[in-house]
Amino acid sequence: MKKIYIIAIVMIAAAIVLLTTAAEDMSTYANFKDATKSGDRVKIAGQLSKDKEMYYNPQEDPNYFSFYIRDTKGEERKVVLLSEKPQDFELSEQIVLTGQMKGDEFVATDMLMKCPSKYKDEEVYIKEEGE
Amino acid sequence: MQEIQYIGEHLMPGRIGHLAIVLGFVASLLASLAYFFATQRRGQAEATQWTLIGRGAFLTHGVAVFTVIGAIFFAMANRYFEYQYVQAHVSDELPLKYIFSAFWEGQEGSFLLWMFWHVILGLVILFSGKRWEAPTLSVLSLIQVCIGSMILGIYVGFGDDPVRIGSNPLMLLRDMMDAPIFASADYASQIKGNGLNPLLQNYWMTIHPPTLFLGFASTSIPFCYAIAGLWIKEHKDWLKPALRWALFSGGILGTGILMGGAWAYEALSFGGYWAWDPVENMSLVPWLILIAGIHANLIARNTGHSVRSTYIYYILTFVFIAYSTFLTRSGVLGDTSVHAFTEMGLEWQLVGFIAVFLLLSAILLGIRYKGIPSPPKEEAAGSKEFWMFIGTLVLLFSAVIITASTSLPVYNKIVQYFDPVFEGRVITDPIPHYNRYQIWIAVFIGLLSGISQYLRYKEFNFRKYASRFGLHAGIALAVSGLFTYLTTLWIDVVAWQYLVLLFFGWFTIITNIDHLITFIRGNLKQSGSSFAHIGFGLMIIGILASGLNQRVISNNQFVMDGLIEGASNEQMRRNILLFKDSPLIMEDYEVTYTKDTIDTFTRTFTVHYKRRNKQGEVVEAFDLHPNILYDKSFTKVAASNPSTKRYWDRDIFTHIASLPQVEIDMEYRRQREDSLNYRLHQGAIGETVTFLDTVPLTDMDTFVVKSYRAMVSGIDRHPTHPDYHPEEGDIAIGASVQIKRSDDDSVFTVHPVLVLRGQLLYSYPAQINELSTRVRLNEGVFDAVFTPETELNYQQFSFQQGSKINLNGYQITFEGFNRKPKHPNYQPEEEDIAVSGMMSVQAPDGKVYAAQPVYLIRGNRPFNLKDEIPELGLHFRFTGIDPATETIEMMIAQADPKPMVIPFEVATNSLRSDYIVLEAIEFPGINLFWIGASLMMIGLLVSMFFRIGQVSVRRSVGL
Known part of the structure; x- marks a missing residue:
């Protein structure tokens, strides 16, 4: 057997081992219930509760932004993001957070927002008076 | 339904574009087929004909692609918003220099950009590919068929649900969607473009996609x-x-x-x-x-x-x-x-x-x-x-x-x-996930790209060569070890895996330098691979340095500790609050937010960095200028651009993470202004007014009562205010107001302004951030300062130059004419005939005052512009001239003297708005990353040029 083949087989074996260990890095999107139960660092996807308070007062703490989201099971919880309030936050439809539960709050260190394609409404592109 | 005859639409670029899209698609299909047969029948006579057809078709395809791009550019440059793609990516405000960026912002545009390059590269092969032309271009044309189909935008199939193939970039908005606006025939003039996402409005978006x-x-x-x-x-x-x-x-x-x-x-x-x-x-x-x-x-x-x-x-x-x-x-x-x-x-x-x-x-x-x-x-x-x-x-x-x-x-x-x-x-956490595996890839690449440079092709007698190999490899290993050690003195290598990577990063650098010097002896033509591998090694060291030792320096422990319940160091606290003109210590730097300037939609902040040595002397000082870009309506921040100080061994990266809400959203600012709890006070100039106000304490649901002292120290009839831009006819009053709060020693002086423009009042309040207090003038200030004309009792006087009258004990002299009069409400026009009378008044106490009322003939009609001496309550109107006798007519009135009581309003619940939320990160060794990575690309291109050169040399030998 050629040496190259041996090396290739070793590599394929390594790849399989790596990819199985990589399963540890993966998780399903959790909901608040799972996150509370496990206490692990998880990703949660949810909808922003637009009627609930969003709190960011940089004078108090520039790294504290809190809001409420509703997870895929419909449970609503307070989320604390340890960062500034991002631009266009109010517009976001779907939010993916990375973090873990601390008490009743979900403390997130990373957030990804999905904004709707902004310009669906007709009024957005009609010229305003006097323009 | 009735057909609407639309007006104001420009259908020509669309028609040309549609035609070119279809033509380009068909031509690429034909080119692919013709070149296919040219390849299949190679060696036969008809192959030449097939090749010619292929060429014609490919060139036609190229022209068609350029035409589509041209049509879209034409529609974009002329802002034909009736086209969906134009409407989505361009706006009236978008500068022309961003038109390219706008073009490839969308999917269709980027497909076209891709096709454009395929055409260019295809042309190179068409002219230089020789016998490879037919088979390669047959494949390339097939690729173009596939990409071209993405912009076809035709429907295939029958029934209610036909399949759409591709998305055509030249569709009209009204064909893409249903909206009431399309019921009006001149809708095209009523729509505006969305424009390019402000985040993409920079030169990177111009050079990166192409x-x-x-x-x-x-x-x-x-x-x-x-x-x-x-x-x-x-x-x-x-x-x-x-x-x-x-x-x-x-x-x-x-x-x-x-x-x-x-x-x-x-x-x-x-x-x-x-x-x-x-x-x-x-x-x-x-x-x-x-x-x-x-x-x-x-x-x-x-x-x-x-x-x-x-x-x-x-x-x-x-x-x-x-x-x-x-x-x-x-x-x-x-x-x-x-x-x-x-x-x-x-x-x-x-x-x-x-x-x-x-x-x-x-x-x-x-x-x-x-x-x-x-x-x-x-x-x-x-x-x-x-x-x-x-x-x-x-x-x-x-x-x-x-x-x-x-x-x-x-x-x-x-x-x-x-x-x-x-x-x-x-x-869950992608970055550590990828790093964990890729680090070993990099280690192996470092090892292999080092070792194999010492080896020879077709080596079947390694034993003879082994001692030389061993010598070089041994020295390289030793030197790499030394350099790795030296590097650890500079950067903190936190785990043994990184140490291994660092070692092999150095190993590939050392071996390739060795290879460059001793094996190919600096022969530039063969140096490409050495450059590329040295670049790889440098890049690895740069990644390690800037990634492992990147430090967020905008976290001030003194401020943070204990303030937030449950906050701990392990959490990423990347932002810091910086009040204007209040320096803050961040690691080695003393950082001050000194000023901000606004230019149309861009607001640039100046952040001053100072570094001191142990003796406290300033050893280095520099300014960084991060900026933010507002959207068109000033209701949000569309983009935040960082500013970076570059050293040879590290970067200081600074960006504005957030601003006070009132500075971001003008609508919110208005609401906020309306919700302020202003209270009216009044006092004569120089009189101190004392009042009490309750101040809420943050976070505690309690209030304290504080006492304030306020005093109007002066009135300014030609005031300035950062937000006030004077216009002709404005009546503006400013006041200097001094405020002191009982628990604070400082006295703050502010200058609110109130402007009457036509029938509208414009208030320009002034903010004392330190006291969270806002001061504005009440509209009653006009009554206090100005005497209404109806209350004045004018008397008419005649003057000749030098003549003098006495009015209520005031000596009033007409000193002469000023033929170039200046008056706050007078803007000279070309045909004007205007003079002012220079009046001087001596008060009974001996003080002398001056006034210059203006007499003006504009368009055969006489006007006069009054002047007054507020201190004396004297009002002057210059109403006529008799040129024959050189006599002037002057109406003079003296108002009843009244104490000037200035009404002003103070709100003590205004939030501070003079701060920025800043993120600052130090990236050590990041230049190694850029230099290394660039060197890799240069190495590749050097090798390419060397290989092209090789061809031409052989050709000339062959001749």
Whole structure:
């Protein structure tokens, strides 16, 4: 057997081992219930509760932004993001957070927002008076 | 329904564009077929004719592609918003220099950019490809057919649900959607464009996409050569031109990827140059395979081994480009990437694109595989080709595991198709995940690219050579060890894995420098590979330094500790609050936010950094200028651009993370102003007013009562205010108001302004941030300062120059005429005849005052502009001149003296608005990353030029 083949087989074996260990890095999107139960660092996807308070007062703490989201099971919880309030936050439809539960709050260190394609409404592109 | 005759539409570019899209599609199909037959019948007479047809068709295709692009540009430059693509990407305000960026912002535009480069590259082959022209261009034209289909925008099929093929960039808005506005015939004049996303309005968006797409397009060429080689069974000859193109492609695609990183680092506030985002990954993967292909190609050219691998690598490179296109453009990445395109309904077409070329290549390779020559004898373990080949496998391996992780959303989709309740899997923390595996890839690449430089091709007698090899390798190992040690004095290497990587980073640098000096003796022509590998090593060290030792310096422990319940150090606290003119210590620096200036929509902040030595002397001072870009309505911040101080060994990166809400949103600012609890006070000038107010304490639901002292110290009839821009006819009053709060020693003086413009009052309040207090003038100030004309009792007097009268004890003298009068309410016009009378008044106490009322004839009508001496209550109107007697008529009135009581309003619940939320990060050694990565690309391009040069030398010898 050629040496190259041996090396290739070793590599394929390594790849399989790596990819199985990589399963540890993966998780399903959790909901608040799972996150509370496990206490692990998880990703949660949810909808922003637009009627609930969003709190960011940089004078108090520039790294504290809190809001409420509703997870895929419909449970609503307070989320604390340890960062500034991002631009266009109010517009976001779907939010993916990375973090873990601390008490009743979900403390997130990373957030990804999905904004709707902004310009669906007709009024957005009609010229305003006097323009 | 009645047909509407629309007016004001420009249908011509659309018609031309539609025609060109269809023509381009058909022509590429024809070119592909003609070149196919030219290849199949090669050697026969008709092949020449087929080639000619192919050329004609390809050139037609090229002209058609240029025409489509031209039509879209024309519509964009003229702002024909009736076109959906124009409306979506351009606006009236968008500067023309961003028109290119706007063009390739959308999916259709970027497809066209890709096709454009294919045409250009195809033309190069058409003129220089010789016998490779027909087979390669047949494949390239087929690629163009596939990409061209993405912008066709035609419906195929019958019934209610026809299948749409492609998305046409020249569709009219009214054909794309239903809206009441399209009921009016002149709708075209009523719509406006969305414009380009402000985040993309910078030069990176102008240079990054064309470079990246040239990179993408150029990977097609080695692929075309590979298919051509298999097709016409010339398994050796294709290797030479393919190598040149692959080197070109490697250099350009790499540069394109790198530009993306530079953009993210320099202009966007991502705080880094690489984040293992799926879109970034999927541009890196084809590049890795391409680099593997280049190495296999080199082996094949030098030894005859690895021809099959070269085929496979170049084919895979292109297939992964297609796969990358699918991932980034189908919307499948949705939740996992920050910069994937949104879906366009072309998923199946994109899958088809991959399938066509994957199947075509696989079948062809399967048929030809046995016939591909391969030396019977296996590579020797001491030969260069053996270790280089292992290197290519490592690169492929890296590409495979990156792809596997990045494709998780695709895997989810497939499983969910069969099992709808399957919950998708996701990588919790992508960056550590990818780093953990790629670090070992980099270690192996470092080792192999070092070792194999000392080895020789076709080495079957390694033993004889072993001592020289051992000497060089041994010295390189020792020197690398030393340098690794020295590096650890500079950067903190936190784990043994990183130490290993650092060592092999140095190893590849040392061995390649050695190779450059002792083996090829500085021969520039062969130096490309050494440059590229040295670059790789430097890049690794740069990544380690800037990644491991990147420090967020904007976290001030003194401020944070204990303030927030449950806050701990492990949490990332990247932002710091910086009040204007209040310095804050951040690590080695004393940082002060000193000023901000606004220019149309860009607000630039000046942040002053000072570094002191142990004695407290300032050793270094510099300003950084991060800025933010407001959207058109000033209701939000559209982009925040960082500013970076560059040292040779590190960068200080600074960006504005947030601003006070009142500074971001003008609407909120108005609401906030309305909600302020202003209280009215009044006092004569110089009189102190004392009042009490309750001040809420943050976070405690309690209030304290504080006492304030306020005093109006003066009135200004020509006031200035940062937000006030005077206009003709304005009546403006400003006051100097001094405020002191009982618990604060400082006295603050502010200058609120009130302006009467026509019938409207404009108030310009003044803010004392330190006291969270806002002061404005009450409209009663006009009554207090000005006496209404109706209350004045004018008397008429006649003056000659020098004559004097007495009014209530005041000596009033007419001193003479001023033929160039100045008056706050007078703007000279060309035909005006205007003079002012210079009046001087001596008060009973001996003080002298002056007034200059103006007499003006404009358009045969006389006007007069009054002047007054407020201190004396004297009002003057210059009402007539008798030129014959040089006598003037002057109306003079004296108002009853009254104490001037100035009403003003104070709100003590105004929030501070003089701060910024700043993020500052130090990146040590980041220049090594840029230099190293650039050197890699330069190395690739140097090799390419060397190989092109080689051809011409041989040609001239041949003559």
